[in-house]
Structures are given as C-alpha cells and as structure tokens.
Amino acid sequence: MLWVMSQDKQSLMNVKDVTVKGKSIEGFIENSFLDQWKKTLGKYESKERALEILGEIFKKIEESNGVYVTYTMPIK
Numbered sequence: 277m278l279w280v281m282s283q284d285k286q287s288l289m290n291v292k293d294v295t296v297k298g299k300s301i302e303g304f305i306e307n308s309f310l311d312q313w314k315k316t317l318g319k320y321e322s323k324e325r326a327l328e329i330l331g332e333i334f335k336k337i338e339e340s341n342g343v344y345v346t347y348t349m350p351i352k
Contacts, residue, residue, distance in 0.1 A: 278337065283318030283349040291317070294333055296326045301349070318349040325352075 278291045280303055291303035294317070301317045320326045329350060337345050 277344050278333075279344065279346045280317055280333075281346070281348040282315070283351065287315065289315060289317075294330060296323065296330050299323055299326055301326050301329060320352070 278294075279288060280291045280294075281288050289303055289305055292306050293304040295302050295304070299322060300319045302314045303317045304314045318326075318329065320329065333347050336347050
C-alpha cells in the first residue's frame with residue numbers, strides 16, 4: 277500500500293497507480309469497485325525531473341520491507 281503526501285502538502289492519498297503526464301505526476305485512487313479518480317501529486321520543471329521522481333518512488337517501494345510505503349513529493 278502506497279501513501280503519498282502531495283507536493284503542496286494538502287493531501288495524503290492511498291495511491292494505486294502513479295503516472296507521469298508531461299511535467300506532472302498523477303496518482304490514481306480507487307474509491308470503489310467501479311469508481312476511480314486521479315489527482316495531481318506534483319508538478320515539476322521538466323518531464324525528465326518528473327521521471328526521476330517516479331524512479332525515486334519505485335526505489336522506495338522496492339526497498340520497503342513492510343506492507344505500507346510512504347513517500348513525500350519533493351517541492352522541486
């Protein structure tokens with residue numbers, strides 16, 4: 277289970293899927309069996325930076341020994 281604090285520190289979300297869309301990183305959150313929605317987790321200066329952050333999230337998940345993984349989106 278991945279918990280992500282948004283870049284603006286206004287949201288803490290249990291994220292099912294993380295995707296880079298241009299310069300933004302979006303998290304997909306599942307509310308129920310048929311209802312899904314997405315939220316922007318952070319916006320960065322370039323797509324390359326967004327991809328670096330996606331790599332950091334992957335590394336954090338990979339290194340995790342527990343069921344819960346937490347990640348705070350960087351400001352820049």
